[in-house]
Amino acid sequence: MQILQDKKIVLGITGGIAAYKTPELVRRLKDHGADIRVVMTEGAKAFITPLTLQAVSGNHVSDSLLDSQAELAMGHIELAKWADLIIIAPATADIIARITAGMANDLLSTLCLATSAPIAIAPAMNQQMWHAKATQVNISTLKQWGFHLWGPGAGEQACGDIGLGRMLDVNELVTLSSDFFVDKYLQDQHWVITAGPTREAIDPVRYISNHSSGKMGYAIAHAALRAGAQVTLISGPVNIPAPAGCELIQVTSAEQMHQQALIYVPQATTFVACAAVADYRVADIADEKIKKDSEHMQISLIKNHDIVADVANLANKPFIVGFAAETQNVEHYARGKLMRKNLDLIAANDVAKAGQGFNSDDNALTLYSAIDKIEIPLANKQIVAKQLVSLINQHYLAKNAKK
CATH class of the missing domain: 3.40.50.10300 (CoaB-like)
Structure with a gap:
């Protein structure tokens, strides 16, 4: 049986250029047996459409905290309870800061507050933003709270800079997702x-x-x-x-x-x-x-x-x-x-x-x-x-x- 078979994963997508990689990420996670629900911020929709992600995931894409139909069933609470794992990829400096501050002004940030599921963040931002003191303090805080940090990678960025800040490649994120559910028999070593x-x-x-x-x-x-x-x-x-x-x-x-x-x-x-x-x-x-x-x-x-x-x-x-x-x-x-x-x-x-x-x-x-x-x-x-x-x-x- 595949490691991700029947695992329930919420993929949170925020407004970074790396969002263009997310349809492939969804497809690859599904190939490994996962059930994927996508949550998008308004910024994410500037880079990739909900319709595309609905097509590759096979599930309705959630993009609003104030969706009256979803909220009839308390959609954000339902998703928070449903997930075995929440992955935020790409995770911009903005969403990292808002989660650290405990904000809940959109569906994704509210979901992070409302869930007991583990959360993994895959940072994606300009190298200078990644190294900024505020970002590093926020990352340190989230790690102390038990968030899982997947990345960032290093290399050439969309802005032309070179350095840390790239979202990890799809293959790496799929591997980390699979690894997350492997028996952790070396946990204390x-x-x-x-x-x-x-x-x-x-x-x-x-x-x-x-x-x-x-x-x-x-x-x-x-x-x-x-x-x-x-x-x-x-x-x-x-x-x-x-x-x-x-x-x-x-x-x-x-x-x-x-x-x-x-x-x-x-x-x-x-x-x-x-x-x-x-x-x-x-x-x-x-x-x-x-x-x-x-x-x-x-x-x-x-x-x-x-x-x-x-x-x-x-x-x-x-x-x-x-x-x-x-x-x-x-x-x-x-x-x-x-x-x-x-x-x-x-x-x-x-x-x-x-x-x-x-x-x-x-x-x-x-x-x-x-x-x-x-x-x-x-x-x-x-x-x-x-x-x-x-x-x-x-x-x-x-x-x-x-x-």
């Missing part, structure tokens, strides 16, 4: 996850790195978020967007990743060291670009801190999951790393095999503990991550049950 490669500078224009794309670590972050965890993602340089809702800490070098891990890990329940961290860094980084003066060049390397080992040596260490990307003798090296670094689990994969590992969309893992071995067969990394997160949690609960 905080996961710190490292992902991607590190870059070790040689000079201002050159560096040593590896082939890690970050896809596996980002998939784990998404799966943990979907299961309800608070997620801090410490990421090396990658070309993929971070999952909406995680705290993203961007780093470049192994030293920076080590520093950030030790800052965030003390508050974590689980640490997943998925990043492909450079074992060595350049001893003396050149201040200027090194010129090609000879046939040979020697670079002296020194060992980087071992992030996962240092975390494992903390007095109040979290549950620790390491990764081992190997090209031969996978189980031997993985079990050796598990015991040597005092880890709870290690996820190993053979990156020499075609179609899995670095830069691939697919992966296969073998999860080792001190006493067992579990195979996760080749599949898309999102599917593998979902299975892995569930297995990590099972081992985490078993370990804590013994305390």
Whole structure:
């Protein structure tokens, strides 16, 4: 069964240019099984017509608090009780301010006051409006009240500015809607996850790195978020967007990743060291670009801190999951790393095999503990991550049950 099957969602649409995306959003939510009722503000009708949204939703579109026919049945109260989830997309600075102020001067703001259903807001506004102190205070207040913040995204805006303020893409909003109804079995957990490669500078224009794309670590972050965890993602340089809702800490070098891990890990329940961290860094980084003066060049390397080992040596260490990307003798090296670094689990994969590992969309893992071995067969990394997160949690609960 689809996750959104028979879920009742009210979509509130306000007067922003991103309203043009809402017919597609309605259609996609319906494709996933949801029943959609649309509520529009007067401003929204300047960008998209009620008739269009009625056609794609298959339901009457509500656009007035003073609709005599609707109010015969107390329409706003009916909608408030009917909804399993209210999504406001696009959510302009105006509607965010009016909800924060407790105003009820149109159907949508009244609905927000009258409902006990969860409310998610997908901000859409000029980047300067998003960063304005008033908007940030309002957003902070709504989050404290339990509202869910979906976005905003960053990029080029209709006004020509570039920055935060774009409404999330339809696919992202559909994913967040589905994720909202997934079992939140990690509700009280905080996961710190490292992902991607590190870059070790040689000079201002050159560096040593590896082939890690970050896809596996980002998939784990998404799966943990979907299961309800608070997620801090410490990421090396990658070309993929971070999952909406995680705290993203961007780093470049192994030293920076080590520093950030030790800052965030003390508050974590689980640490997943998925990043492909450079074992060595350049001893003396050149201040200027090194010129090609000879046939040979020697670079002296020194060992980087071992992030996962240092975390494992903390007095109040979290549950620790390491990764081992190997090209031969996978189980031997993985079990050796598990015991040597005092880890709870290690996820190993053979990156020499075609179609899995670095830069691939697919992966296969073998999860080792001190006493067992579990195979996760080749599949898309999102599917593998979902299975892995569930297995990590099972081992985490078993370990804590013994305390």
